Amino acid sequence: MTITELTAALKVAKAVEDAAKQDRLAIEAKMVALFAKPTSGEGTHNDEEFSITWKLNRTVDTDKLTTAFDQLPVNAQRAFRWKAEVELKNLRALSELDPVAYSAAAQFITSKPAKPSITLKDENV
DSSP: HHHHHHHHHHHHHHHHHHHHHHHHHHHHHHHHHTOOOOOTEEEEEEEEEEEEEEEOOOOOOHHHHHHHGGSSSSHHHHTTOOOOOOOOHHHHHHHHHOOHHHHHHHOOOOOOOOOOOOOOOOTTT
16 A cells, blocks of 8 residues: 555544544443432442443642642641653753763663654645
């Protein structure tokens, strides 16, 4: 197949995928509507053919927590965990501006290839 043919096939596959996802989400919404959500907001309904799980997504106001963290009781502090993340812009700048500091930071970082991303461009633009 040529790249043009592959691009056309990808566009068709994505359209089919998007339509299937919309159908799936509509069906799931109808199924969920048939059951009462647990009063706590969390729980599971188990059936022979399926299960429905209700969950609560919890987020943290990191700036506010960082400011107040030391004043929290130890048991309250244990309700949180901290996850270090790479600040890529700063890491790249560090590699250019301060190689010694970059080497110190790099020993804690593992790099591995990510899945390539393909973006279809709208031909009407």
